Amino acid sequence: MKVSVDEDKCCGAGSCVLAAPDVFDQRDEDGIVVLLDAEPGEHLHTAVREAADVCPAAAIMLADRT
Amino acid sequence: MSTPSDVLVVGASAAGLATAEALRRKGFTGGLTLLGDELHAPYDRPPLSKQVLAGAWEPERALLRGQEVLDALDAGFVLGDPAASLDVATRSVRTASGKVLRADAVVVATGVRPRVLPDQAGLSGVHVLRSLGDALALRADLLTATRLVVVGDGVLGAEVASTACGLGLDVTLAGPQQAPLAAQFGPLVSDLLGQVHAERGVRLRLGAAVLGLAGRDGRVTGVRLDTGEVLPADVVVVALGAIPNTDWLVDSGLKVDNGVVCDAGCRAADGVYAVGDVARWHHEGLGTLLRLENRTNATEQAAVVADNILGVRRSYVPVPYFWTDQFDVKLQIHGVLPADAEVSVVDGDVAARRFVALYERDGEAVGVLGWNMPKQARQLRQRVLGQLRDFTGAHVTAVEVEKADF
Incomplete structure (x- = not known):
């Protein structure tokens, strides 16, 4: 699984951090998403999929969604 | 209830798409159909009053998912065909074009539509903002206009005022409150927000009720206040909140009262659920019915609805x-x-x-x-x-x- 984020779309809700804190964080200064791990291990895939699905700005993209 | 073999989601916007995605994420492999009244693939609404209206984004950028991701969902999309009626007993939906779609579980995700002023029909230059089409029509009108009046001092009205100001228009924000979003935020924050708007050149005409519109030759010319004042306008945006889209459910037997009335698990009847802006469910923490129109409600509620469809009983108790x-x-x-x-x-x-x-x-x-x-x-x-x-x-x-x- 490869994760990418669109900083321009990100609205700073932090839903991704609530869903997958090992993979996502937010910048201190403006709350924009910080990708901690672009190729997370398999044990994190469910959480990352949930983060991508619940992002209210559709700012998280996954390649190899399987 | 056993897991349904197929699910029909009525509504192909954020809540409908999120329900479909949550079902797949949770392992549902049965048939999945999304029925949408618009021709567009599912798109996001928050950017409409901001990046899309400003012209900073091409409309395609507001699409919620790329085509590949939608394809991977393995769902049928029936678009451009509004739902016309629902038969709860057979869980079948008849569409405006006469199609009949049936499924073991039906999810109502038909959202809301903007409230309008009684005298706005037939006047050009008056806009609401809910759909992508609304945003593009408003943008086109703003590009040739000088004076915009926004009717409504809530979130949408204040966002439109901000974006239009950025486009160089002379903007007036009209509403009954003392400051924009006063009811939502209280005086400390709403006064500061009003100050920001004023500093950027938005004229705040607050604390007065809007009576209606003024027009000439079929085109809006202003907004009438209860003070007798008329605010001159080339374009008017009406942002007075929204009404649940439940007209098509009138003869369904579902209980409709300011939304589709549901239990704590968002179930409206056997095998029928509601999600997103249209759903008024029993919030167990409050002990009463609640309907929310915010963006994260769509996805969070969708996850709960998906669980309940799949037989995992779960109550929806969100933090707004x-x-x-x-x-x-x-x-x-x-x-x-x-x-x-x-x-x-x-x-x-x-x-x-x-x-x-x-x-x-x-x-x-x-x-x-x-x-x-x-x-x-x-x-x-x-x-x-x-x-x-x-x-x-x-x-x-x-x-x-x-x-x-x-």
Whole structure:
């Protein structure tokens, strides 16, 4: 699984951090998403999929969604 | 109930798509159909009043998913065909074009439509903003206009005023409150927000009720206030809130009362569920019915609906959240901000226009607002808002939750 984020779309809700804190964080200064791990291990895939699905700005993209 | 072999989602916007995605994420392999009234693939609405209206984004950028991701969902999309009626007993939906779609489980995700002024029909230059088409039509009109009046001092009205100001228009924001979003935020934050709008050149014509519109030769010329004043306008945006899209359910037998009335698991009848803006469900923490129109409600409620469809009984008890971007101000609101709450600044500095405000009632934190501090506001949510899952303990009412809602 490869994760990418669109900083321009990100609205700073932090839903991704609530869903997958090992993979996502937010910048201190403006709350924009910080990708901690672009190729997370398999044990994190469910959480990352949930983060991508619940992002209210559709700012998280996954390649190899399987 | 056993797992359904197929699911029909009526509505192909954020809540409908999120329900389909949650079903797949949770392992549902049966048939999945999304029925949408618009021809577009599912798109996102928050950017419509901001990036799309401003012209900073091409409309395609508002699409919620790329085609590959939609294909991987392995769902049938029936688009451009509004639902016309539902038969609850057979769980079949008849569409405007005469198609009949049937499934073991039906999810109502038909959203809301904007409230309009009684005299707005037939006048050109008067707009609402809900769909992508609305946003593009408004943008086209704004590009040749000089004076815009926005009717409605809530989130949408204030966002449109901000975006139009950025496009160089002479903007007036009209509404009954003393400051934009006063009911949602209380005086500390709404007064500061009003100040930001005024500094950027938005004329605030607040504290007066809008009676209706003025027009000549079929084109709007102004907005009439109860003071007798007429605010001159080339274009008017009406942003007075929204009404649930339930007309098509009138003969369905479902209980409809300011939305589709559901139980705590968002179930409206056997095998029929509702999700998103249209759903009015029993919030167990509040002990009453609640309907929310915010963006994260669509996805969070969708996950609960998907579980219940798949036989995992779960109640939906969310902590409300919304955000709004106006000029260079990014506001994040978690929880509820009651009118009589004690408000204190717990991080940052109001003068520096970067702060987090905590809203407390009876000594209990019930809401957090971040002004250009999204991360810090979210962190506080985690620390103090757990108790909002039991709203009764915090003495918060359903009216206050809905009022705090976007």
